[in-house]
Amino acid sequence: MGQPKTIIEKLWDQHVVVEKPGAPALIYIDLHLVHEVTSPQAFAGLRSRGLKVRRPDLTFATTDHSTPTTPKNLPIVDPIAAAQVKQLEENAKEFGIPCFGYHSPQQGIVHVIGPENGLTQPGMTVVCGDSHTATHGAFGALAFGIGTSEVEMVLATQCLPQRKSKTFEVRVDGVLKPGVTAKDIILALCAKVGIGGGTGSVFEYCGSAIRSLTMEERMTVCNMSIEAGARAGLIAPDDVTYQYLNGRRFVPKGAEWDAAVERWKQLPTDEGATYDKSVSIDASSLEPMITFGTNPGMGMPISGAVPEPSNVSDPIERESLTKALNYMALEPGKPLLGQPIDVVFVGSCTNSRISDLRAAASVLKGRKVNPKVRMMVVPGSQIIKKQAESEGLDQVFREAGAEWREAGCSMCIAMNGDQLTPGQYSVSTSNRNFEGRQGKGGRTFLASPETAAASAIEGAVADVRRLMP
Amino acid sequence: MIKFTPFSTKIVQIPVDNLDTDQIIPARFLKTISKDGLGDQLFYDWRYDAEGKPKPEFVLNQDWAKVRNVLLAGDNFGCGSSREHAPWALTQYGFRAVISTSFADIFKNNSLKNSLLPIVVDPETHKKLLALPEDAELSIDLASQTLTLPDGSSVTFPVDEFSKYLLLEGVDELGYILQQEESIQAFEAQRHGTLNTLA
Numbered sequence: 016m017g018q019p020k021t022i023i024e025k026l027w028d029q030h031v032v033v034e035k036p037g038a039p040a041l042i043y044i045d046l047h048l049v050h051e052v053t054s055p056q057a058f059a060g061l062r063s064r065g066l067k068v069r070r071p072d073l074t075f076a077t078t079d080h081s082t083p084t085t086p087k088n089l090p091i092v093d094p095i096a097a098a099q100v101k102q103l104e105e106n107a108k109e110f111g112i113p114c115f116g117y118h119s120p121q122q123g124i125v126h127v128i129g130p131e132n133g134l135t136q137p138g139m140t141v142v143c144g145d146s147h148t149a150t151h152g153a154f155g156a157l158a159f160g161i162g163t164s165e166v167e168m169v170l171a172t173q174c175l176p177q178r179k180s181k182t183f184e185v186r187v188d189g190v191l192k193p194g195v196t197a198k199d200i201i202l203a204l205c206a207k208v209g210i211g212g213g214t215g216s217v218f219e220y221c222g223s224a225i226r227s228l229t230m231e232e233r234m235t236v237c238n239m240s241i242e243a244g245a246r247a248g249l250i251a252p253d254d255v256t257y258q259y260l261n262g263r264r265f266v267p268k269g270a271e272w273d274a275a276v277e278r279w280k281q282l283p284t285d286e287g288a289t290y291d292k293s294v295s296i297d298a299s300s301l302e303p304m305i306t307f308g309t310n311p312g313m314g315m316p317i318s319g320a321v322p323e324p325s326n327v328s329d330p331i332e333r334e335s336l337t338k339a340l341n342y343m344a345l346e347p348g349k350p351l352l353g354q355p356i357d358v359v360f361v362g363s364c365t366n367s368r369i370s371d372l373r374a375a376a377s378v379l380k381g382r383k384v385n386p387k388v389r390m391m392v393v394p395g396s397q398i399i400k401k402q403a404e405s406e407g408l409d410q411v412f413r414e415a416g417a418e419w420r421e422a423g424c425s426m427c428i429a430m431n432g433d434q435l436t437p438g439q440y441s442v443s444t445s446n447r448n449f450e451g452r453q454g455k456g457g458r459t460f461l462a463s464p465e466t467a468a469a470s471a472i473e474g475a476v477a478d479v480r481r482l483m484p
Numbered sequence: 485m486i487k488f489t490p491f492s493t494k495i496v497q498i499p500v501d502n503l504d505t506d507q508i509i510p511a512r513f514l515k516t517i518s519k520d521g522l523g524d525q526l527f528y529d530w531r532y533d534a535e536g537k538p539k540p541e542f543v544l545n546q547d548w549a550k551v552r553n554v555l556l557a558g559d560n561f562g563c564g565s566s567r568e569h570a571p572w573a574l575t576q577y578g579f580r581a582v583i584s585t586s587f588a589d590i591f592k593n594n595s596l597k598n599s600l601l602p603i604v605v606d607p608e609t610h611k612k613l614l615a616l617p618e619d620a621e622l623s624i625d626l627a628s629q630t631l632t633l634p635d636g637s638s639v640t641f642p643v644d645e646f647s648k649y650l651l652l653e654g655v656d657e658l659g660y661i662l663q664q665e666e667s668i669q670a671f672e673a674q675r676h677g678t679l680n681t682l683a
Contacts (some may be wrong), residue, residue: 033667038646041664043671046679053567055517064658072682081515095515102517113681136678146566146590162568162594164657172661174668178644180589210502211560214589244563246589267678275678310502310563331558335501428511437534449506449564451529 019285022251023182023217026157026282030140032174039176045139046151047169049076049112050125051103052430053144057167058106066171068110073173075134076107076114079124083431084393084420087118096431110170123396123422126150126364130234131398133263137252137279142169147364147446149240152249153233154256155282157217159247181291183216183245187224189299194480196374197232198366198444198463200224201239202304202314203296210312213245216292219284220250224298230259231368238365239446242311251283303479306448306461307351308339313448315351317466317478323347342450343458344438351460351476355387358441359417359471360453361464362393363427366444369402371464375444376408378468378482379415385474390417391433393425417471429454442470485599487654490625491580493553496543498527499614503557504564505591509573511565522569523576544577553580554622556613560584561602562591571598581624583631585610596647597657603631603641626651 020028027042034040047070054076061068068074081096083089091097100117107114115122121132126147129135135151141158142148144166151158165175187200205212218240220233228236233250240248257276260266267275302316313336315322321340324347327333340347345354361367361375372394384390392412394400400422403409409419426433427445429452435441437456444467448459460476469479513525531542538545555574561584562570571594574582581601592602601624605613609631613622616634623632626648632638643651650657 032671033664037649038660039644041661041667043668043675052514056519056568059518060658072680075681080511093515099515099517111682134679134681139679144566144568146564148566160566160590162566162571162590162597164568164594164597168658168661171658172664172668173672174661174664176646176657176661210563211586211588214560214586241564241590244560244588265679265681265683271678275676278676310504312502331499331501335558338500430511430515447504447506447564449504451510452506455510455529 019288021182021284021288022282039178041174042177044142044169044173046141047074048125048143051078051099052080053163054166055102056163060167068170070173071111074112076112077125077128078117080424080430082423084423084425120397124364127395133266146241147238149248150234150238152237155252181216183218184290184293185218185220186222186295187298188222189224189297191298195301196463197235199301199304201236203301205243205311206314208243210310211244213243216245218245218248231370252279303466309342309450320350321345321347354476356442357439359390359467360426360443361467362425363445365446366464367395369399372403372408375464375468376411380411382472384416384471387474388471390471392417393420394422396422426453442467485654485656488626488651492621492623494621495554495556496549496552497556499558501558502560502563505567505570508570519572522573526573526577555579555582557584559586561587563588566590568594571595571600575600609639
């Protein structure tokens with residue numbers, strides 16, 4: 016037995032192709048996910064250098080960011096978005112990459128379709144030109160976002176020069192109280208360590224509260240690792256992981272599955288392994304969380320009061336908070352509960368899976384969306400959309416007065432026409448509340464699907480626990 | 485890539501912490517399939533009014549700012565999305581370096597691949613830089629990793645050896661990886677594959 020290792024170190028060691036003096040290690044990539052926004056310049060680069068995609072069998076493309084969520088029989092109205100979607104479909108064809116194009120019955124958000132189809136597996140390195148690639152870490156994969164130059168490198172070579180990150184243990188123990196969700200765990204972490212707290216690190220989420228989460232909940236947690244500054248965040252695989260994956264389209268079958276599971280069982284962190292940094296959160300003390308400011312680290316328990324800049328000693332921090340509260344048009348010291356809202360968005364790679372839709376529907380069932388509020392429900396993929404419809408969730412949403420739309424990133428990133436107008440407030444299940452993120456001048460409160468649904472009913476920021484039986 | 489040579493420049497300040505890539509270039513400009521024209525969209529929503537007219541008070545709209553090559557920003561610059569459009573927009577505007585107390589990981593990686601030097605300084609130096617007169621000039625030399633202030637004092641900044649070599653020589657990283665073909669083939673030969681997306 017050598018030195019005990021964390022899962023992060025094991026994944027790293029298993030993927031080093033070569034490490035030469037004076038250069039970072041070259042890391043092999045097991046799965047490269049591609050979407051329309053961050054890839055066109057990379058494919059153009061391949062073309063101009065006369066290179067091919069080295070491993071189309073480890074590459075998968077989908078359309079999600081620029082795609083409308085209006086009915087599929089309508090054309091893409093925005094000509095620039097239409098050209099970008101078409102470009103991806105053509106690039107995939109030219110370079111021999113499988114692709115869920117705009118009209119594919121499996122199309123969906125890149126971080127939803129990967130796990131859903133069993134593309135994402137434990138022990139893998141996964142990259143995508145998207146910072147929410149950490150989502151796939153929920154399966155015990157080292158998954159991180161990359162830029163377009165790196166997309167081109169991986170397309171051409173299946174490798175990336177990388178420097179080892181620090182290991183950062185995020186221990187979450189205890190039992191969540193009713194009305195408190197995986198989203199609240201990750202928003203609490205962002206509030207605790209701040210938006211830059213995990214810079215240079217990979218999170219390993221562990222502890223009893225993490226173990227008791229479903230795979231979909233684990234994805235919600237890992238998804239927002241980048242919102243606490245960490246490029247990757249992961250959870251060691253266990254029986255929950257294997258049960259979720261078994262039988263999915265791209266996972267190994269039969270004896271190969273058994274052999275894979277045996278290998279995956281070696282991944283969890285060894286007894287006695289140490290981390291560069293650690294933080295712990297008591298799950299049983301958490302309340303539903305909500306953000307008040309213009310980055311995901313500016314969050315608080317839903318019953319809390321908006322912080323006072325005058326209590327902040329560091330001048331730049333005070334200035335940043337003041338600027339955030341001005342943008343949000345919120346008064347320091349006042350509670351957020353009861354703050355009127357205009358839009359509720361349920362969707363995004365953070366919270367658009369079937370369990371998220373069920374959670375929102377269970378709050379809305381038999382109730383109505385406040386007439387002042389526009390509520391949009393955007394499933395993460397076409398497969399989820401069909402599943403939700405077979406369960407009648409679409410009916411629950413429609414009857415409550417919410418819009419039931421086609422799959423995509425939608426108003427999380429507001430590239431596709433789904434957006435806030437200046438000054439509007441939203442409660443959103445997405446991952447970013449940056450200025451203008453959901454539309455120029457729009458103001459975002461990040462929260463769980465349960466909190467979002469409760470707020471839609473009340474027409475104001477609401478505590479879902481008051482609506483629970 | 486062009487070779488990264490020493491230069492002197494006056495400073496453009498946007499001393500805000502946690503400047504995210506949605507501010508640097510809003511997502512609606514990411515529908516492009518080229519890298520062109522992004523310099524005009526840099527900090528778009530801070531820079532232009534509702535009608536798309538330049539806001540006269542914003543720093544990037546000053547004629548003097550357009551000829552300066554270094555941006556002095558607050559802590560954790562470039563957090564948020566992985567969009568390489570952010571360094572593309574910054575370099576197209578004219579920046580060759582950004583100075584901060586820290587950078588988000590993905591932004592930093594993306595910058596180094598686009599001849600945009602992320603310079604990390606300690607909080608004391610950062611304060612000193614923020615307090616400099618508006619027309620103060622800095623000198624930046626990557627080879628010696630030094631940033632020289634108008635009073636002649638200088639600080640060194642960290643850059644990893646490999647990135648420094650690529651920047652100074654104007655070599656791109658993909659060329660280096662392509663040279664490792666033998667190692668890649670050897671790795672692939674012993675690797676446990678569990679995925680075939682073409683199946």
